[in-house]
Amino acid sequence: MKSGQKWDNGVKKKLPGCPSDNGIIVRAFCIEDYRAVIALWRRTEGVGLNESDTRRAIAAYLRHNPRMSFVAERDGRIIGAVLCGHDGRRGYLHHLAVAKRYRHRGIGRQLVNACLAKLRKADIPKCNILIFADNAAGMKFWAHTGWKLRTELQVMQIRLENGRGTGNDCPC
Numbered sequence: 001m002k003s004g005q006k007w008d009n010g011v012k013k014k015l016p017g018c019p020s021d022n023g024i025i026v027r028a029f030c031i032e033d034y035r036a037v038i039a040l041w042r043r044t045e046g047v048g049l050n051e052s053d054t055r056r057a058i059a060a061y062l063r064h065n066p067r068m069s070f071v072a073e074r075d076g077r078i079i080g081a082v083l084c085g086h087d088g089r090r091g092y093l094h095h096l097a098v099a100k101r102y103r104h105r106g107i108g109r110q111l112v113n114a115c116l117a118k119l120r121k122a123d124i125p126k127c128n129i130l131i132f133a134d135n136a137a138g139m140k141f142w143a144h145t146g147w148k149l150r151t152e153l154q155v156m157q158i159r160l161e162n163g164r165g166t167g168n169d170c171p172c
């Protein structure tokens with residue numbers, strides 16, 4: 001039997017964080033993944049990066065929200081990633097990305113579902129995302145997977161420190 005599978009009453013089951021039939025593993029995002037993940041985010045349209053995406057900032061985010069963020073991996077290479085956390089009231093997902101050649105195989109949905117399962121376990125009733133208004137393809141993905149656009153809400157923000165923007169800032 002392959003690793004990542006077990007037999008339970010004659011039924012083959014997949015274990016969390018272990019290879020699925022297509023060899024893709026979804027597992028917790030750890031800081032050692034940073035270099036590969038930032039490279040993926042940098043080449044992904046619809047993902048904006050800023051001062052909250054340095055290695056140090058992502059390490060702090062992962063410490064603050066332990067084992068809630070996920071990567072997808074194939075043959076040891078990172079092909080998808082998402083950040084997830086909560087503030088005790090609402091969950092938030094950031095920077096969901098799947099490498100272009102691996103899209104439309106259910107990986108984005110799997111990454112999101114892994115996060116939502118963690119939020120449910122933490123008794124968080126709702127999860128939000130921020131999305132660039134011009135990301136029509138991203139919007140279709142979220143709508144198709146059950147997310148509702150809150151047209152009655154807008155985001156307001158104040159800057160607390162002298163961080164410098166990149167010109168392609170993430171919307172959060």
Ligand SMILES: CC(C)(COP(=O)(O)OP(=O)(O)OC[C@H]1O[C@@H](n2cnc3c(N)ncnc32)[C@H](O)[C@@H]1OP(=O)(O)O)[C@@H](O)C(=O)NCCC(=O)NCCS
Pocket residue numbers: 044045046047095096097098099102103104105106107108109110129130131132135137138140141144145
């Ligand atoms: C959005 C993204 C993560 C989706 O990843 P993916 O692995 O291709 O998504 P999945 O294969 O899990 O798709 C799940 C469902 O959504 C549908 N879907 C995915 N992308 C879609 C799109 N652009 N338009 C319409 N439907 C879409 C799939 O067909 C699938 O439907 P099904 O389950 O009924 O077959 C990927 O396209 C991406 O990285 N985009 C760029 C980054 C981005 O915009 N991220 C969101 C930032 S807020």
